[in-house]
Amino acid sequence: MNPKLAGLCLTMGMSLAVQADTFHFTPITDQGNPLLQSLGNQLTVDVTQGGADNVLMTFSNPGNINSTIAQVYLDDSPVDLFSSVAVASQSTGVSFSAGANPGNLPGGNAPAFAFDATSSFGANPPAPTSGVNDSGRYPGEFLTLSATLNSGHTFADAINSLSAGNASNGNFLRIGAHVISIADLNDASASFLDTGTGGGAAPPPPIPEPETWGMLMAGLGFLTALARRRRKDG
DSSP: OOHHHHHHHHHHHHHHSBOEEEEOEEESSSTTOHHHHHHHHHOEEEEEEEETTEEEEEEEOOSSSOOEEEEEEEEOTTTTOEEEEEEEEEOTTOOEEESOSSSSOTTTTSTTTOOOOSEEEEEOSSHHHHSEEOTTTSTTOEEEEEEEEOTTOOHHHHHHHHHTOTTOTTOSOEEEEEEEEEGGGTTEEEEEEEOOSSSSOOOOOOBOOHHHHHHHHHHHHHHHHHHHHHHHHO
């Protein structure tokens, strides 16, 4: 195969691929508590590109530490990364609405964190039932938020910002979660912030979906046929 054609097809496939990254959390409540640190590692938000101007954030609680994600918060100030954020989908039994109570991540406005929620979502009453519960009791529960990017911003802005970790006040985006009914702490609650992936690490290379490979192969066939025709004509 012509190396130029191969390179072009690979570029096409990568550009059509679904980009994604996974982030965990660190406690801002009782930060030295080893159980809360383990719970933060259990909490997950998968950030994927839903379209050219769309970011999907899927929250889950895959583990055996009995707990419930009751509120989630986004802080995209001062840049206003998103023009709007809404609930996109949620598993059976999970029910969230926009406008969490309280409106900001509990404890997040402390100077050490300077978290100021620009969007918030809360589990509808009763929260211990309609929140995102641990998979040890309720396997497969999730909440997905859909955010529309403002003009001039990209999916890479969201990933790079989250990868910088929660300590950077220059972030475009930070994510908070408030967790309730932590059974091993007498049903106490705690707040968490995203931990990032380690100081601005680049996201992993995107993996093309089956549909992408189909488009890639179709494009490859077209370019190969075109090249053969040009050689024949020449």
